Amino acid sequence: MRVDVVSIFPEYFAPLDLSLIGRARANGVLQLAVHDLRTWTHDVHRTVDDTPYGGGPGMVMRPEPWGEALDALAPLDAPPPRLLVPSPAGAPFTQAMAYELAAESHLLFACGRYEGIDQRVLAHAATRMPVTEVSLGDYVLFGGEVAVLVMLEAVTRLLPGVLGNAGSLDEESHAHGLLEAPIYTKPPSWRGHDVPEVLRSGDHGKIARWRREEGLLRTAARRPDLLAALPPDRLDKRDIAA
Ligand code: 6GU
Numbered sequence: 001m002r003v004d005v006v007s008i009f010p011e012y013f014a015p016l017d018l019s020l021i022g023r024a025r026a027n028g029v030l031q032l033a034v035h036d037l038r039t040w041t042h043d044v045h046r047t048v049d050d051t052p053y054g055g056g057p058g059m060v061m062r063p064e065p066w067g068e069a070l071d072a073l074a075p076l077d078a079p080p081p082r083l084l085v086p087s088p089a090g091a092p093f094t095q096a097m098a099y100e101l102a103a104e105s106h107l108l109f110a111c112g113r114y115e116g117i118d119q120r121v122l123a124h125a126a127t128r129m130p131v132t133e134v135s136l137g138d139y140v141l142f143g144g145e146v147a148v149l150v151m152l153e154a155v156t157r158l159l160p161g162v163l164g165n166a167g168s169l170d171e172e173s174h175a176h177g178l179l180e181a182p183i184y185t186k187p188p189s190w191r192g193h194d195v196p197e198v199l200r201s202g203d204h205g206k207i208a209r210w211r212r213e214e215g216l217l218r219t220a221a222r223r224p225d226l227l228a229a230l231p232p233d234r235l236d237k238r239d240i241a242a
Pocket residue numbers: 085086087088090134135136137138139140141142143144147
């Protein structure tokens with residue numbers, strides 16, 4: 001997968017050299033390039049922002065540098081990337097979207113700062129490539145950089161060969177629309193708290209059933225919205241009994 005990121009703070013992306021994402025980059029599973037938006041400015045001050053039409057606080061990112069950046073990174077003679085624009089006004093980023101993005105061959109992230117990017121940049125880009133404004137949740141960040149780190153981590157770990165143990169993808173929280181059961185390791189008793197007996201029973205059928213039920217209970221307690229959104233065929237008779 002190829003990923004381009006455009007930002008006025010390329011230094012934010014230094015952690016992408018580390019750990020499993022760093023390894024995915026080193027072995028070529030992920031071809032990631034971070035670009036400084038100011039590369040596409042032409043004035044001495046390398047200006048990327050201006051005051052908003054209609055008034056109001058803060059500054060808006062000017063369209064010209066963004067237009068040139070997108071022209072350079074999504075040239076008309078190449079297959080268009082999918083453009084992702086982090087914004088608190090975007091569609092919610094979910095595990096389902098992470099799977100969807102992991103199936104793309106080229107992602108382009110445009111990190112806005114200040115109050116955001118002039119909307120015409122997105123309108124124009126949409127004539128050339130699919131454009132999605134995405135939000136991490138209902139809170140406001142200074143800019144899209146940290147959101148892109150989050151999304152890249154969620155997406156790259158789904159790429160074939162990035163996770164050592166692909167089985168863990170199948171069992172984790174959100175994989176089936178439910179939260180995962182609690183997990184434990186040795187010792188069996190620690191500071192007066194014991195590992196649930198069933199996990200030490202060696203009965204794999206019973207353990208799977210326990211995990212399923214704990215996942216259901218946790219989801220009901222913490223995220224009733226997830227349970228309500230679950231397609232009915234995802235719950236079996238034993239789930240409903242539990
Ligand atoms: Cl994706 N970007 C910004 N700037 N703020 C956010 C966000 C994204 N998601 C939640 N708040």
